[in-house]
Amino acid sequence: MLTRSKKLFLYNRYQFLSAVPRIFNKTSLHTYQKSLPPANLPDSPSFYPGRTSILRMEDFYHSTLSTDLMILSYKDPESEQKFIEKRQKEHLPIKKSVLTRDINPFAINRPPPKPRGNKKRLPVPPKQSPKTIPKLLKIDVHCMIKEAIHSKQHLLSGIMALQCITSERPTVVYSKTGVAQWKLRKDMPIGCKVSISGPPMYTFLDKLVEIVLPRMKEWHGIPITSGDQNGNIAMGFPASALSLFPDIEGNYDMFPLMTGFDVIFNTTAYTDYEGRMLLSGFQIPFTPRKKMGRKGRINRN
Amino acid sequence: MSNHFSYRSALSTSIRGLLARTVKKSKPKSEIPGSQNANITDTRYQIIKRILYETPKPELPKMTEQDLERHETIDRAWKLFLRNQQEERENELAAKYRKLNEANLELEKLGPRLFNSAQIGNKIMMFPRQMKIPTETPPLNGWNYDYKPLSSDPTKNSKPLPSDPIKDSEPLPSNPIKDFEPLPSDPNKVSS
Numbered sequence: 001m002l003t004r005s006k007k008l009f010l011y012n013r014y015q016f017l018s019a020v021p022r023i024f025n026k027t028s029l030h031t032y033q034k035s036l037p038p039a040n041l042p043d044s045p046s047f048y049p050g051r052t053s054i055l056r057m058e059d060f061y062h063s064t065l066s067t068d069l070m071i072l073s074y075k076d077p078e079s080e081q082k083f084i085e086k087r088q089k090e091h092l093p094i095k096k097s098v099l100t101r102d103i104n105p106f107a108i109n110r111p112p113p114k115p116r117g118n119k120k121r122l123p124v125p126p127k128q129s130p131k132t133i134p135k136l137l138k139i140d141v142h143c144m145i146k147e148a149i150h151s152k153q154h155l156l157s158g159i160m161a162l163q164c165i166t167s168e169r170p171t172v173v174y175s176k177t178g179v180a181q182w183k184l185r186k187d188m189p190i191g192c193k194v195s196i197s198g199p200p201m202y203t204f205l206d207k208l209v210e211i212v213l214p215r216m217k218e219w220h221g222i223p224i225t226s227g228d229q230n231g232n233i234a235m236g237f238p239a240s241a242l243s244l245f246p247d248i249e250g251n252y253d254m255f256p257l258m259t260g261f262d263v264i265f266n267t268t269a270y271t272d273y274e275g276r277m278l279l280s281g282f283q284i285p286f287t288p289r290k291k292m293g294r295k296g297r298i299n300r301n
Numbered sequence: 302m303s304n305h306f307s308y309r310s311a312l313s314t315s316i317r318g319l320l321a322r323t324v325k326k327s328k329p330k331s332e333i334p335g336s337q338n339a340n341i342t343d344t345r346y347q348i349i350k351r352i353l354y355e356t357p358k359p360e361l362p363k364m365t366e367q368d369l370e371r372h373e374t375i376d377r378a379w380k381l382f383l384r385n386q387q388e389e390r391e392n393e394l395a396a397k398y399r400k401l402n403e404a405n406l407e408l409e410k411l412g413p414r415l416f417n418s419a420q421i422g423n424k425i426m427m428f429p430r431q432m433k434i435p436t437e438t439p440p441l442n443g444w445n446y447d448y449k450p451l452s453s454d455p456t457k458n459s460k461p462l463p464s465d466p467i468k469d470s471e472p473l474p475s476n477p478i479k480d481f482e483p484l485p486s487d488p489n490k491v492s493s
Contacts, residue, residue: 040376042361060434062390067397074401076420130394153346160349256345280427283434
């Protein structure tokens with residue numbers, strides 16, 4: 001059983017592994033082994049052999065998108081200050097007694113009080129500079145396989161499919177709670193996910209934008225409301241979309257189960273608007289709102 | 302004398318007997334003739350399992366001292382190249398940002414009308430769908446000389462002629478914001 005601290009350690013070390021399959025990373029550090037071989041040698045689990053082709057999307061970002069995004073996301077000092085203050089705003093706590101926290105010496109190291117009305121506190125962005133231009137950090141591809149409840153072998157199809165698409169070995173996702181209605185128990189392997197960044201990410205994005213999205217049937221774009229209010233945008237794909245990838249189309253018969261999957265674009269933008277702007281630069285289409293009334297208005301922040 | 306040949310089972314005799322009785326000795330579903338679950342599914346999963354988890358460990362290159370030196374030199378040179386590239390980009394962006402900021406401050410001093418119209422404010426700006434990300438080779442269908450942009454007037458149904466059968470098969474989404482304009486192309490940029 002992996003303890004939480006060990007899990008974090010492994011996650012950090014092997015997070016962006018590419019060429020080396022997961023089975024070769026099972027080595028845990030023994031007490032006498034204080035360090036792994038350096039990352040530039042093939043022996044190391046974090047060794048990346050290097051990019052094998054030009055990355056069209058990355059080059060395009062650096063040459064064109066970054067400067068355009070810098071200009072488009074530039075805010076005059078007044079509106080920038082307003083936005084930062086909005087994010088820094090501390091909501092009133094549930095209990096009034098907490099407001100006297102500073103005076104009360106017994107409450108010095110207590111955790112911060114919960115806000116009233118379950119309001120979230122979103123991350124506070126830094127002051128704008130050429131380093132805060134929205135950039136695509138990583139893409140998370142996740143696949144939930146319902147059939148794995150009654151037969152675990154169906155997971156293999158998902159794992160293989162994700163590996164073919166992204167060129168990275170996915171990890172298995174275990175259920176956090178049980179649902180009796182679906183015969184799901186806690187800690188049951190129910191899906192797989194993979195996180196890609198750098199060259200594999202840009203190749204995946206290229207395939208998506210040029211091949212998969214144009215060929216999808218009855219798909220009009222990512223809804224404009226998609227986003228976690230912090231610049232990360234997600235989209236879901238039906239099972240039919242998996243067959244459109246050239247890696248899977250080639251040997252379609254070898255996949256016993258075609259599953260749908262979701263793709264989460266993790267950007268450095270602090271608003272959904274900026275995240276969408278970045279992705280539209282990579283030619284990912286968004287459906288505009290049909291109504292332009294009060295409800296149809298898109299919030300820039 | 303030959304004690305190492307007598308292996309003792311971890312389970313006691315009684316438990317082993319119980320297990321033997323409870324195990325149902327039947328053919329797997331896939332091997333029953335005429336079953337719904339065809340044998341093809343099982344073999345595919347077996348193949349996938351073997352590919353994923355039982356492929357032989359790749360032979361890592363055994364590097365001599367000189368090989369190691371060469372490898373490290375190349376690695377350092379590549380990293381240095383990337384670092385220089387990154388620094389160049391950062392400096393360029395920093396210079397552009399400085400100029401943008403200065404221009405904005407100057408404009409603020411000139412007057413409120415020009416300054417406010419120059420700010421993006423609440424306008425929704427996104428990159429146009431017609432923008433082409435540069436490719437190494439030109440498109441298969443060539444240049445579309447008969448292209449007509451979608452008019453902002455909704456009464457006129459002027460659809461652009463399909464140049465790219467994949468992209469233009471569905472009509473481009475109409476832009477709800479009237480003062481949306483495609484970003485001006487940089488005349489200094491080399492078109493590929």
